[in-house]
Amino acid sequence: MLKNVKTAIFDLDGTLVDSMWMWKTIDIEFLGRYGISLPDDLQKEIEGMGFSETAVYFKDRFGLKESLDEIKHEWNRMAFDKYQNHVPMKKGAVHFLQQLKDNGISLGIATSNSRELAETVAKVHGLDRMFDTIITACDVRAGKPAPDIYLKAAGDLGAHPDHCLVFEDVPMGILAGKNARMRVCTIYDEFSADQEEEKRSLADYYIKDYEDIKFGTYEVLKND
Structure with missing residues (x-):
């Protein structure tokens, strides 16, 4: 992956x-x-x-x-x-983010939420020290599924879409990543459990949680 x-x-x-x-x-x-x-x-x-x-x-x-x-x-x-x-991190997320940082991979957040709430939860969990940029949909012309937010994040990080991997939990977000010509890993979330089939049809990889990456138990949905 x-x-x-x-x-x-x-x-x-x-x-x-x-x-x-x-x-x-x-x-x-x-x-x-x-x-x-x-x-x-x-x-x-x-x-x-x-x-x-x-x-x-x-x-x-x-x-x-x-x-x-x-x-x-x-x-x-x-x-x-x-x-x-009251908002916890997803299982295995902190360890995975640290692994990425240790391997020199730059990190960005691309959220539809407000900047106020994004920065609040980022500070609570120490994400503000791990991420190189936080982009909200209010920073771009169009929200997801338009590619704008992911292209803006990649631009801020000096990254080419071919070298970006997106993590998303809902179909509109997956489409935004794919429309930006990036690979996308989708993650299980109880809120979008009824959209699992659609999520799998759109994404390149699937994880139940970030420990699937740690243990190599993630699913490859499309050939690289």
Whole structure:
């Protein structure tokens, strides 16, 4: 998997940290204030959208009177304590990141989350000392599945797409990596368990957790 890899770029939520569980709760509480029930299609509709894109979507779909900045500020407020105190790293992630650093592989984060929350959880787990760049979808023109965020991360790290390996947990993120002409390893996450077949059809590699890489038990889904 790591052959010819000079740069590894990671999605954050559901990929590096186990955080997807909390967003449904936040969406239910947030929309409940307006007397709106959580639509069944919401998560699929917003998958891959950046923080600002999602705010636009919520404002338009649900007719919210608040400004985009007010909506984003409230989401950050609602999620801050969870990211600071209740969001763990994925199993084996810290060891794997250190292995990459020890082997001279540059590291980037490419997340659809807000910079405030990304930097909070990165600091909590010491990722700010390991990663060379953190890019959010708000830093580029279009969120996932557009390739912009991965190309921006690679550009910041001086890396060619051919030498980049992306780690993602949902189909829109996998497509963003593939659209950037990079190889993609997808990781199991309970939140996207119902998308396993689609994830496997799109990605180059599959892991249950990062210990699969440590022990060589990862799955090769496409020939290099």
